[in-house]
Amino acid sequence: MHVILHPGFHKTGTSSLQRGLAAHDSIMAPRLRYVLMTEMPEVIRAARKYSRKPKPMNLVAFGEAFDACLEALEDDTSRPLLITSEDLSGLIPGKFGVETYAASSALMDRAVDRVLARFGPETKIDIWYTTRAPEAWLRSVYYQLLRGTRLTEDFAKFQMNWANAARLEDVVAETARLVEHKATVDAGRLEVCANTALGPLGMFLDRYRISTQGLPPLPVENVQPHGVAEELLAINRSKMSDKVATEAKRRILNKYRSAGATTQAAGGSA
Template sequence: MPRRIILHAGFHKTGTSSIQATLRENRVALKKQIALRLRWHLKDIVVAARGYSTDRDPLTLIKVQSRFGEMVNAIPGMPRRTLVISAEELSGHLPGRGPLADYSAAPVLLYAYWEILRSAYPEAEILIYLSTRAPEAWLASAYWEHVKSSGMTMNFDVFEHTYGEAANLDAMVAEIASRVPAVVEARRLEDCADLPLGPVDPLLDLCDIPLSLRPSLVAVPAANRRPRQDVLDALLEANRTHSDAAARNAAKKSILSAAGLSA
């Protein structure tokens, strides 16, 4: 049984890709202290969690619970290690998708995960870790992520007016802490800029990694960084020009490829 479980469930655009990439890069060095279940281990769960965040159907929530429970039940014994479960989409979709205006599904989803973990590991300490970001920076990053990955055509000022409340991540952290009976820790991305391993360092602090091990861990380049502004402007123009999804995606792939980026 793990001695501690850390559920890192977001939020999007707060360094989560870098956190997961760094954990994956250092998984061998950390294997005596940490067992990892990262986004690529949780594909079926996050599909269901995204679905629940948009439809709020109780049957979809049952699907989330069933898939999460199956994942937990399949974890082998890990005496005295910390289990880290990390995927931003455990909190649902990134707000800004049509009527999805906020993270209000997150407390429900996190309570469901907590309940399953508490039942499976009644003696383990369960913590929820949430990475956050200053509202203005988060909103801009969320907007351009939608431009890059969807057919969004609205201007930023319209997006800001429509979805601005979602940027108050501190309020959502407080809401989760009030509704899920677990210790909730949070850290802003901006506060991690000067840390040796960046945004993963506060998470490793919660894992009680020996100080002697920390210097041997490898930092990785920031993941999923925002492209240059001219590239983003070209992606927005492609969304506005191509109504056909296949043509739009091909145009955007070409723009990203020309900029040395992957789609």
């Protein structure tokens, strides 16, 4: 039995990987089975809660939710099993008081223990993170928070205040320390696959020697259009009510989507 846990991080191509799997389910089914975010809502809810309030009881609740998810799976050893969601690392830093991915390592340690309990001590477990260069990651997080919150900092101040959150490699190292002798831990940088036809999905499949034959190129989505951050920041700093501001941001983003500015052809850079 081979289980691969992919706990993100956010803004490192995770959505692209998951969309690729879902879009090509008929091709991938004989090669890989996988569990996406939508198939484990209680697990995700518990992981987010633990990242907000890292109390022992919340970690126990995450383990119980993970147990229930695993119990629903068949003992199929013919294909690797991938469990993938960026929220397995908790909430993205910047939301609800979460400042870093400090919760991720403990969540993965608990997940590994539950996998071993479910499938047996001989189970091969890999934890595979996707990471990104700190400044590029912070710019992407900044853009997401501009869209979803009333963030009013300019990027220079945001980058200074949230530098610790961008230390993704430190989280990977801490996870490796915690699960030593139980699982292997590896990471792939988004920059390595940014200009490839399959992006993060291709990087994952290559890493675990799963065939990419027959998979068409994937477009790059959620691209940040030039100038949009400044427009969103102006709205956030305005005296608009939250309701009016949300509608104004929706109109701006729809304008860019209609113009095709949020999607690039495969081979482009995000």
